[in-house]
Amino acid sequence: MILSVALLVPWATGAVLVALDGRRRAVGWLAVAVLAATFALLAVLTAQVLAGGSQEVVTGGWPPGVGIVLHADMLGVVFALLSVLVLLAATTHEVLAGIEERVFPGLVLLLAGGLTGLFLTGDVFNFYVFFELAMTASYVLTAYGGGRRQLRAAMVFTAVNLLGSFIFLLSVAGTYRVTGTLAMLDVGERMAVVDPNAALLIATGFFIAFSVKLGLFPFHFWLPTVYAGSSPAVAAILSGAVANIGAYGLLRFGPTMFPAQLRLVGAAIVVLGAVSLIYGAVLAVARGDVAESLAYSAIGQVGYVLVALGVGGPVGLTAAVVYSVVNALNKTLLFLAAGIRGPLVAGAFAVGALSVAGVPPAAGFVGKLEMFRAGIVVGSVPLIVLLTLGSGLSLVYMFQMYQRAFWRAPAPAGPASPLPLRLLTTAVALLVLAAGVWPEPLLAASGRAAEGLLPGAAG
Amino acid sequence: MSSGEPDRPDVIIRVIARMLLGPTLMVAAALVAKGYAEVGDGFGAGVAVALAIALTYVALGGARAEAALPVLRHGPKLAVGGLLLALATGFFPLLLGEPPVSHRPAPGEHVVKVGTLELFTPLVFDIGVFLLVVGVLIVLLHHLAGRDGRDGS
Known part of the structure; x- marks a missing residue:
C-alpha cells in the first residue's frame, strides 16, 4: 500500500x-x-x-x-x-x-x-x-x-x-x-x-x-x-x-541476475574500477576549475564502488552500498556549497572535502573503512595500496580546491549568498558529519541490502 | 511547390491535410476499441492522430494551423489531463484496497458492451494515454513550427 x-x-x-x-x-x-x-x-x-x-x-x-x-x-x-x-x-x-x-x-x-x-x-x-x-x-x-x-x-x-x-x-x-x-x-x-x-x-x-x-x-x-x-x-x-x-543497477543486476558472469570477470571489474579511481583523481588534481575538478573527482569516486562490486561477497557488496550512499551525499554537499559564498559555506565545503578524502569525523571515513575491510578480506596488497593512493590523491585535490575557492583573495566572489541558502548547505554538511559520527544505521541497512543480493537470500 | 508562391506547400498537400484529419480520428477510435482483442492501443491511436496534425502544421504553417484548429493551442492541457486520467485509472484501486492497475469490472465479471467496445476502466486508461501522446506531440510540433519564423505570413 x-x-x-x-x-x-x-x-x-x-x-x-x-x-x-x-x-x-x-x-x-x-x-x-x-x-x-x-x-x-x-x-x-x-x-x-x-x-x-x-x-x-x-x-x-x-x-x-x-x-x-x-x-x-x-x-x-x-x-x-x-x-x-x-x-x-x-x-x-x-x-x-x-x-x-x-x-x-x-x-x-x-x-x-x-x-x-x-x-x-x-x-x-x-x-x-x-x-x-x-x-x-x-x-x-x-x-x-x-x-x-x-x-x-x-x-x-x-x-x-x-x-x-x-x-x-x-x-x-x-x-x-x-x-x-x-x-x-x-x-x-x-x-x-x-x-x-x-x-x-x-x-x-x-x-x-x-x-x-x-x-x-x-x-x-x-x-x-x-x-x-x-x-x-x-x-x-x-x-x-x-x-x-x-x-x-550494477548492484542489482550483477549479483542477482548475472552471478556467474560477475565471478568470471570480477578481476576485470576491479581493474576497471582501479583505473577509473586513479584517472579521476589525477585529472581532478590537474584541473583548475572547481566544478570541473569535482566532476573528475566523481569519476574517481565511482571507481571505488566498482572495485567493491568486483571484490563481491558480503563485505564487498556492503562496502559498495555504503560507498554509493556516502559518495552521493558528498557530491550533493560539494556541488551545492561550490555555488555559493559567505560565512558557514567554507566550513560546509571543508566537511565535504574531508568526507571525500575519508578523514574521520565525516561520513567518507566510514566508506573508506568499509573499502579497506573489503581489501583486507580478499587479502590483496595491491588493492590496499591502491586505496591508500586514491585517498592521498583525493586529499590533495580536495584541499587544492578548498584553497582556490575559499582562501585565495575573496574579492571576485562577490557578496555573500542569502543566509537560508548557507544554512541549508550547513544542514547537509551536518548530515554528512552525523552519518560519520553515528554510522550504525547506514552500516546496518547496507549490510541488510547486501545480504538480500547474495544467492540463497530469501527475496 | 507552385511556382507563384514558392514558400507555401502545394495545394494538394493543404487539401489532403484538411481532409485526412477526420478519417484519422476514426482510425484512432478503432485502434482504441479493438485494442483489447487485437493489435491497437491508446499509444498507437495517439501517434496516428499526431501524424495527421503534423501534416496540418506542414501544410498550413504554425499560426494558420492553430487558427484552423483552436484545440492545438491546448496541447499542454491535453497532455497533463491525459497523464492524470491515466494515473487516476491506474491507482484508484488503492482506495478500494486492491493493488494498482486492477480493473473494474474485475476479470470474469459481466462487461457492458457497445458493439465491440467494452466499457471497463482500461478503456479510460487508454484514452488517458491517447490524450497524453497527442498533447505532448502537439507541444513539440508547436515549438518546431514556432521556430520557423515564416508562419502567419
Missing part, C-alpha cells in the same frame, strides 16, 4: 506542477513539500522492510509471472531514500535561490517518481520504463539556466545517455529472448542454464549502460562537460540522484 502511494505521490503532483509556473514561490515550496512527503513515506516503508522483510505488490492482482511485480527490499529503499533526500536538498536550494524556469519543480518531481519507481520495481522492463521517465526529466533539467554552457551540457548528456538507454533496451530484449521472463528473480534463476556466450553478451550490455550513467572510466567522456556546465543544483541532482541509477 505505502509502496504504491510512494510511487503515486511524486508522479501525480509532478504532472500537475509541470503545467504550473514554477517560478512562483508557492509552486516551488509545494514541490519541496511533496518531496518531503515522499521522503516520509519511503522512511515508513524502510522501517517496515527493516521490521518485516521485503514487500511485494503484484499489479492488477494477477498471479506473479503475469502481473508486473513491484518489489521493495532493503537495497531499493536505501537508494530511493537517498535519491529523494538529494532531490529535496537540491530543490530547496533552488527555491531559496529563486527558480529561473517554470518547469523546474514539476520536472524534479517527475524525476523523483521515476527514480522511486525504478528502485522499487522487480521487473526489468518496468525498470526500463521508470529509467526513461527519470532520464527524460533529467535531460530537460540539465538545460536548466538556459545559457550556452547549459545547453551544450544538455546536448552532450542527452546524446550519450540516449545511446546508453538504447544499449540497455537491447539487453532487456536479449534477456527476454534467452530466458523468456523479465522478472528479476526469475531471470537470475534461468540465466544459469542459458548459453554462456549469450549471457555474457547481455551482462556486458547492462554493464556498459550502467557505466555510462555512472561515468566510469572508459565511458566517462561526457561527464566533465555536463557537471561543470550545468547549474550547481542540477549538478548536485545529476551526481547525487541520477548517478545512483548506475550504482543501483
Whole structure:
C-alpha cells in the first residue's frame, strides 16, 4: 500500500506542477513539500522492510509471472531514500535561490517518481520504463539556466545517455529472448542454464549502460562537460540522484541476475574500477576549475564502488552500498556549497572535502573503512595500496580546491549568498558529519541490502 | 511547390491535410476499441492522430494551423489531463484496497458492451494515454513550427 502511494505521490503532483509556473514561490515550496512527503513515506516503508522483510505488490492482482511485480527490499529503499533526500536538498536550494524556469519543480518531481519507481520495481522492463521517465526529466533539467554552457551540457548528456538507454533496451530484449521472463528473480534463476556466450553478451550490455550513467572510466567522456556546465543544483541532482541509477543497477543486476558472469570477470571489474579511481583523481588534481575538478573527482569516486562490486561477497557488496550512499551525499554537499559564498559555506565545503578524502569525523571515513575491510578480506596488497593512493590523491585535490575557492583573495566572489541558502548547505554538511559520527544505521541497512543480493537470500 | 508562391506547400498537400484529419480520428477510435482483442492501443491511436496534425502544421504553417484548429493551442492541457486520467485509472484501486492497475469490472465479471467496445476502466486508461501522446506531440510540433519564423505570413 505505502509502496504504491510512494510511487503515486511524486508522479501525480509532478504532472500537475509541470503545467504550473514554477517560478512562483508557492509552486516551488509545494514541490519541496511533496518531496518531503515522499521522503516520509519511503522512511515508513524502510522501517517496515527493516521490521518485516521485503514487500511485494503484484499489479492488477494477477498471479506473479503475469502481473508486473513491484518489489521493495532493503537495497531499493536505501537508494530511493537517498535519491529523494538529494532531490529535496537540491530543490530547496533552488527555491531559496529563486527558480529561473517554470518547469523546474514539476520536472524534479517527475524525476523523483521515476527514480522511486525504478528502485522499487522487480521487473526489468518496468525498470526500463521508470529509467526513461527519470532520464527524460533529467535531460530537460540539465538545460536548466538556459545559457550556452547549459545547453551544450544538455546536448552532450542527452546524446550519450540516449545511446546508453538504447544499449540497455537491447539487453532487456536479449534477456527476454534467452530466458523468456523479465522478472528479476526469475531471470537470475534461468540465466544459469542459458548459453554462456549469450549471457555474457547481455551482462556486458547492462554493464556498459550502467557505466555510462555512472561515468566510469572508459565511458566517462561526457561527464566533465555536463557537471561543470550545468547549474550547481542540477549538478548536485545529476551526481547525487541520477548517478545512483548506475550504482543501483550494477548492484542489482550483477549479483542477482548475472552471478556467474560477475565471478568470471570480477578481476576485470576491479581493474576497471582501479583505473577509473586513479584517472579521476589525477585529472581532478590537474584541473583548475572547481566544478570541473569535482566532476573528475566523481569519476574517481565511482571507481571505488566498482572495485567493491568486483571484490563481491558480503563485505564487498556492503562496502559498495555504503560507498554509493556516502559518495552521493558528498557530491550533493560539494556541488551545492561550490555555488555559493559567505560565512558557514567554507566550513560546509571543508566537511565535504574531508568526507571525500575519508578523514574521520565525516561520513567518507566510514566508506573508506568499509573499502579497506573489503581489501583486507580478499587479502590483496595491491588493492590496499591502491586505496591508500586514491585517498592521498583525493586529499590533495580536495584541499587544492578548498584553497582556490575559499582562501585565495575573496574579492571576485562577490557578496555573500542569502543566509537560508548557507544554512541549508550547513544542514547537509551536518548530515554528512552525523552519518560519520553515528554510522550504525547506514552500516546496518547496507549490510541488510547486501545480504538480500547474495544467492540463497530469501527475496 | 507552385511556382507563384514558392514558400507555401502545394495545394494538394493543404487539401489532403484538411481532409485526412477526420478519417484519422476514426482510425484512432478503432485502434482504441479493438485494442483489447487485437493489435491497437491508446499509444498507437495517439501517434496516428499526431501524424495527421503534423501534416496540418506542414501544410498550413504554425499560426494558420492553430487558427484552423483552436484545440492545438491546448496541447499542454491535453497532455497533463491525459497523464492524470491515466494515473487516476491506474491507482484508484488503492482506495478500494486492491493493488494498482486492477480493473473494474474485475476479470470474469459481466462487461457492458457497445458493439465491440467494452466499457471497463482500461478503456479510460487508454484514452488517458491517447490524450497524453497527442498533447505532448502537439507541444513539440508547436515549438518546431514556432521556430520557423515564416508562419502567419
